[in-house]
Amino acid sequence: xxxxxxxxxxxxxxxxxxxxxxxxxxxxxxxxxxxxxxxxxxxxxxxxxxxxxxxxxxxxxxxxxxxxxxxxxxxxxxxxxxxxxxxxxxxxxxxxxxxxxxxxxxxxxxxxxxxxx
Amino acid sequence: xxxxxxxxxxxxxxxxxxxxxxxxxxxxxxxxxxxxxxxxxxxxxxxxxxxxxxxxxxxxxxxxxxxxxxxxxxxxxxxxxxxxxxxxxxxxxxxxxxxxxxxxxxxxxxxxxxx
Numbered sequence: 001x002x003x004x005x006x007x008x009x010x011x012x013x014x015x016x017x018x019x020x021x022x023x024x025x026x027x028x029x030x031x032x033x034x035x036x037x038x039x040x041x042x043x044x045x046x047x048x049x050x051x052x053x054x055x056x057x058x059x060x061x062x063x064x065x066x067x068x069x070x071x072x073x074x075x076x077x078x079x080x081x082x083x084x085x086x087x088x089x090x091x092x093x094x095x096x097x098x099x100x101x102x103x104x105x106x107x108x109x110x111x112x113x114x115x116x117x
Numbered sequence: 118x119x120x121x122x123x124x125x126x127x128x129x130x131x132x133x134x135x136x137x138x139x140x141x142x143x144x145x146x147x148x149x150x151x152x153x154x155x156x157x158x159x160x161x162x163x164x165x166x167x168x169x170x171x172x173x174x175x176x177x178x179x180x181x182x183x184x185x186x187x188x189x190x191x192x193x194x195x196x197x198x199x200x201x202x203x204x205x206x207x208x209x210x211x212x213x214x215x216x217x218x219x220x221x222x223x224x225x226x227x228x229x230x231x232x
Contacts, residue, residue, distance in 0.1 A: 109157050
């Protein structure tokens with residue numbers, strides 16, 4: 001069965017330091033991969049997505065993610081974080097179900113990014 | 118362009134009471150979704166709709182009902198609220214096929230507490 005694992009529930013990091021938020025998935029079929037961000041007291045919004053092509057995907061606010069098929073990972077990175085990046089980040093995986101050929105979207109549990117001044 | 122809006126933002130219910138959450142989108146999207154978000158569990162799909170007049174069960178549908186009488190609105194009902202339904206509820210919409218390559222657009226959420 002398909003699954004998404006975000007290995008860290010919280011990641012504290014100092015302002016202007018780099019950060020990596022980890023996402024691993026398990027799937028026997030091709031997938032599409034997404035990162036969404038949820039700022040405090042707001043709904044989720046798309047940061048970036050991988051559909052095909054270059055494995056390095058650039059998103060909004062200076063974030064990027066790299067799709068690694070062999071390691072089934074889609075880690076999110078930013079070279080220098082700002083206090084405004086304080087948020088919860090969700091990884092999601094979309095795939096086609098074999099049993100009915102419909103799409104399904106599975107969400108990770110989320111990682112809270114805590115920026116320390 | 119308001120995007121996706123949700124009403125109300127907060128609500129406190131007593132066990133056994135009923136209520137309806139309203140979601141509205143102005144992007145003319147075909148697909149709409151109701152999720153619940155609980156700590157450490159990410160988002161779980163309650164029900165969804167692939168078009169006006171259609172609804173389908175998601176991952177955790179028990180205790181909820183939905184209706185999509187108009188394309189822009191998607192209502193979530195709790196028939197008899199239970200403390201286990203204390204959660205933050207998000208509505209989302211998308212233009213293309215559910216869960217495919219398309220981006221989902223989310224409302225700001227409704228925080229529901231059931232005492």
